[in-house]
Amino acid sequence: MANLTTPTVPEAAREKSRSGGVPRPRRLRGSRSLSGMLYAAPTGVMVLVFFVLPVLLVLQMSVSDWGLFAGNRGLNLPENYVDAADNRLLWPAIVFTVKYTVITTVLLLAVALGLAMVVQEASRWRSVLRTAILVPSALGLASASLLFYAIYSPQSSPINPALMALGVVQEPISFLGTPTSALWSTVFLIVWRFAGFYMLLLMVGLQGIPGDVYEAAHIDGANRWQIFSRITLPLLRPSLALCTILCVTGSLLAFDQFYILTKGGPDNSTITIVQLIYNMAFAGGNDLGLAAALSVMVLIALLAINALQFRGLRGKEN
Amino acid sequence: MTATDHAPGPAGTTTRRAPGRGDHHHGDDGPNPLLRTPYYVLTGGLALLFLAPLVWAAVASVSPQGGTAQTDGWGLGNYSTLAAYGAGLGQYLLNSTIVSLLTVVFTLSISLLGGYAFARFRFPGKNLLFLVTLAILMVPYATLLIPLYVLLNAIGLQNSLVGLALVLTMFQLPFATFMMRISFEAVPKELEEAALVDGCGTFSALVRVLVPAVKPGLITVGLFAFLAAWNDFIAPLILISDATKVPLPLAVANMRQQVMGIIDYGATEAGVVVLALPCVVLFLALQRHYVRGFMSGALKG
Numbered sequence: 001m002a003n004l005t006t007p008t009v010p011e012a013a014r015e016k017s018r019s020g021g022v023p024r025p026r027r028l029r030g031s032r033s034l035s036g037m038l039y040a041a042p043t044g045v046m047v048l049v050f051f052v053l054p055v056l057l058v059l060q061m062s063v064s065d066w067g068l069f070a071g072n073r074g075l076n077l078p079e080n081y082v083d084a085a086d087n088r089l090l091w092p093a094i095v096f097t098v099k100y101t102v103i104t105t106v107l108l109l110a111v112a113l114g115l116a117m118v119v120q121e122a123s124r125w126r127s128v129l130r131t132a133i134l135v136p137s138a139l140g141l142a143s144a145s146l147l148f149y150a151i152y153s154p155q156s157s158p159i160n161p162a163l164m165a166l167g168v169v170q171e172p173i174s175f176l177g178t179p180t181s182a183l184w185s186t187v188f189l190i191v192w193r194f195a196g197f198y199m200l201l202l203m204v205g206l207q208g209i210p211g212d213v214y215e216a217a218h219i220d221g222a223n224r225w226q227i228f229s230r231i232t233l234p235l236l237r238p239s240l241a242l243c244t245i246l247c248v249t250g251s252l253l254a255f256d257q258f259y260i261l262t263k264g265g266p267d268n269s270t271i272t273i274v275q276l277i278y279n280m281a282f283a284g285g286n287d288l289g290l291a292a293a294l295s296v297m298v299l300i301a302l303l304a305i306n307a308l309q310f311r312g313l314r315g316k317e318n
Numbered sequence: 319m320t321a322t323d324h325a326p327g328p329a330g331t332t333t334r335r336a337p338g339r340g341d342h343h344h345g346d347d348g349p350n351p352l353l354r355t356p357y358y359v360l361t362g363g364l365a366l367l368f369l370a371p372l373v374w375a376a377v378a379s380v381s382p383q384g385g386t387a388q389t390d391g392w393g394l395g396n397y398s399t400l401a402a403y404g405a406g407l408g409q410y411l412l413n414s415t416i417v418s419l420l421t422v423v424f425t426l427s428i429s430l431l432g433g434y435a436f437a438r439f440r441f442p443g444k445n446l447l448f449l450v451t452l453a454i455l456m457v458p459y460a461t462l463l464i465p466l467y468v469l470l471n472a473i474g475l476q477n478s479l480v481g482l483a484l485v486l487t488m489f490q491l492p493f494a495t496f497m498m499r500i501s502f503e504a505v506p507k508e509l510e511e512a513a514l515v516d517g518c519g520t521f522s523a524l525v526r527v528l529v530p531a532v533k534p535g536l537i538t539v540g541l542f543a544f545l546a547a548w549n550d551f552i553a554p555l556i557l558i559s560d561a562t563k564v565p566l567p568l569a570v571a572n573m574r575q576q577v578m579g580i581i582d583y584g585a586t587e588a589g590v591v592v593l594a595l596p597c598v599v600l601f602l603a604l605q606r607h608y609v610r611g612f613m614s615g616a617l618k619g
Contacts, residue, residue: 032439032440032520033439033440033441033442034441035439035520036435036438036439036440036441036444037435037439037441037442037443038435039431039432039434039435039439039520040431040432040435040436040439040441040444040447041431042427042428042431042432043428043429043431043432043435043447043451043491043495044447046428046484046487046488046491047447047450047451047454047488047491049469050466050469050484050485050487050488051450051453051454051457051462051488052450053465053469054462054465054466054469055457055461055462055465057465057468057469058461058462058464058465061464061465061468066468071468115364118361118364125358125361128365129361129364129365131602131605132364132365132366132368132369133364133365133368134601134605134608135368135369135372135598135601135602136368136371136372137601138545138594138597138598138600138601138608139372139549139593139594139597139598140545140548140549140550140551140567140593140597141549141551142549142550142551142567142568142571142593143549143567143570143590143593143594143597146567146570146571146574146586146589146590146593147371147372147375147587147590147594148371149574149586150375150378150583150586150587150590151371151374153581153583155383155384155385155581155583156378156383156583156584156587158374158378192368192371195368196368200609204613253458253459253460255459255460255552256551256552259551259552259555260551260571274458274459274460277460277464278460278552278555278556281464281467281556282556288464288467288468291464292464292465295458295460295461295464296461298458298460298461299457299458299461302456302458303456306456
């Protein structure tokens with residue numbers, strides 16, 4: 001490889017000095033460009049085989065009768081899309097996923113912004129705080145879900161005995177037993193796991209706000225709330241926009257936490273869209289064509305939602 | 319954006335203080351020690367809230383509890399259950415280690431070469447390839463995993479840890495390529511040109527001169543790749559069907575549905591500890607590099 005990509009550099013240097021630094025000879029530029037292509041080749045192959053090809057394949061699968069074990073059995077348009085849209089669990093899944101996304105995004109960003117403002121300035125104690133808040137972010141979402149599965153369980157939960165000893169509740173709380181409690185228990189887990197992640201992103205944004213803006217506001221006699229709402233929030237908009245887009249996208253595609261904590265229960269009340277796709281393809285459904293059709297619909301919806309978010313958040317900025 | 323203007327502090331975060339802001343907060347640097355106590359109590363409580371679940375898992379995994387292998391006295395009974403489950407903890411740890419190391423090696427070598435190409439060379443299709451690489455972020459995980467399941471079957475990589483590692487590498491490429499590109503762009507061009515004039519080829523210039531210069535970027539990319547591969551759940555859930563080949567997160571999750579629907583929470587807690595330990599240790603050791611990943615992400619946005 002080294003020999004292949006070696007441009008004749010000493011020669012080039014000589015030529016360059018001879019011709020007084022005019023543009024490099026065409027032959028050398030060609031070999032430079034060839035080296036570039038060779039270095040980019042592994043990326044190109046990976047992207048082509050594991051990304052571009054699958055995207056094309058999912059489009060083909062979505063219009064085909066494609067069983068998990070049977071494979072491709074020919075065209076099945078528009079049945080896949082019609083069946084996916086008619087699935088009796090689709091609308092409950094959409095409603096639940098959107099509800100979960102709104103609650104998670106609002107809570108998570110509020111908590112993260114509060115934390116970012118507390119730990120933003122530099123001191124040894126605050127850097128300890130930052131580290132403590134960030135530790136859960138190192139955990140995998142699956143590990144965190146398994147951890148809270150044990151924390152929420154009727155047998156091993158440390159919360160119920162503590163609350164009952166304090167007299168806060170008389171009966172043990174069933175954290176995953178009802179649709180509402182299962183939703184909020186999952187949201188709590190997600191806030192715990194991701195607060196540090198978004199705190200860090202917002203902290204970077206806060207530190208990008210010039211100090212003299214605050215100074216000027218302070219001299220003008222602005223109070224704390226005015227400074228927060230008129231200076232911090234507007235100037236933080238780019239960071240907040242990035243966090244919102246990341247959080248909305250992540251929540252709309254939620255899977256691990258519900259798969260581990262609730263398996264979609266109780267009574268299918270916590271089935272998310274990705275879980276529905278998974279069920280259609282693997283857990284019982286065994287219909288890859290149907291699952292592909294729903295995936296394509298999710299992809300299109302997600303692209304549209306992100307385009308809207310970009311426009312909306314940028315529009316406000318102007 | 320100015321985030322990169324600031325030098326990293328002890329915790330790897332920026333250390334600038336905005337003038338005129340300190341007196342708005344009851345900071346730990348305030349003048350009156352009496353005023354500082356509530357601040358310490360409140361923020362200390364906050365830190366505890368984030369650490370408590372992890373500490374609880376570690377303590378609960380060795381403490382006595384009904385319905386587990388550790389019923390009386392403290393001890394490692396739950397870890398014995400975990401070690402004996404299915405194909406054995408050793409096998410699952412090995413699976414996870416293989417997948418994680420392969421993913422790290424693939425991601426590092428591909429993004430090192432790719433980042434070099436995108437930062438330093440001009441070639442046809444360069445911008446298109448870079449954009450398509452970033453577009454991986456726009457496509458939902460599940461949308462890609464269904465065709466990948468079929469594709470891996472077609473090329474004989476079904477049920478294989480190598481296939482899984484290649485898929486996980488692909489998901490790492492947007493961040494890794496972006497990170498390595500900006501790392502190479504931050505290295506002065508003169509450094510490479512000096513090596514080229516000395517008779518190095520571009521490849522030996524890369525290995526001898528540039529790799530040391532972009533080492534921080536490589537550590538960040540490697541850390542993120544490891545954490546993602548070690549913790550991934552849905553990709554092995556779909557791509558690995560052989561129960562002895564699953565990585566540890568999947569094995570611990572499967573363990574819960576074992577004996578007659580009775581769940582051994584003690585073994586689950588032990589599994590969480592084994593899963594979390596390498597991540598937490600790596601995170602604490604490389605926190606500075608972890609934070610840098612966010613800085614670059616925020617710069618992008």
